Amino acid sequence: MKAKLQPQLIEYKLDRRKLDITLERLRMYQPPEGYWLGFSGGKDSTTLKTLAQMAGVKFTAHFNITGLDPPEVIKFTKTYHPDVILEPPPRTLWELIPKWGPPTRLHRWCCQELKERTPPNGAIVALGIRAAESRRRATYTLLERCYRRPGIARFHPIIDWTDADIWAFIREYNIPYCSLYDEGWVRVSCLMCPFARLKERPAHAARYPNVALQFVRAFDRLLQQRPFGQSYHIKTPAHLFMWWMEKWHKGDPIPTEDDALNLIFPNGHTPADHERMKGHIHP
Ligand code: SF4
16 A cells, blocks of 8 residues: 655654664553553554554553544554454433534533543553644644543653654654545544534545435434524534534524535435435434
């Protein structure tokens, strides 16, 4: 497999000193029971897991299923990392949306409920988080106490690795990675995540319409149970979906079911897609 990399990433050589320091970090902080290693099928956690193996440290790798994981990621994990423990959530995202509302940048409940739920108290959780990923992550340190669950320590051995470091490592050691990177994906994470880039979310909806339709149906159940977005006069699941996708703003004409379907099926939709949206036909 060959990722479509920018020229500067292809030419970049692996920084051996950084690699050695990272292996040493992994050995130095190793708890007697081993790390609880968070695996997501992306390039960073794939790198981290490989480094833990190279360092010879004890760990168990866990993949907390969110229900928004691209099928290509699950396939990659099952194929190349069969030792990773897949952890299905006790309650699905679709069951939780009527309770918590749509996950948004300001109300990011799904990470806590679905992604960060399983490490036991006392665990040192090794994560492939890097400072280069975002301004927020740039504030993270090598080892810190989890502010949500103080009984857990979060360990970030590759915090100072750049994208170029990651790809140089993957290339040099010929490490298999998820096929989505070859299609130009920069980040492999939850589909339609509110933190994804604006143009990625509609692209995800169009590629995985069943996931988008599940959101519409979950929004329908939410609106049947309680009002949402009263100041925006949101009354229909299609309207809520378009707002959540940042395709409708206050003052715009109220979006219709067709507007939502046009977003999910940009190449045209059928009457059966209308029925699927309402849950009359299950995908
Ligand atoms: S959708 Fe985004 S915010 Fe929600 S669990 Fe996935 S990564 Fe976290």
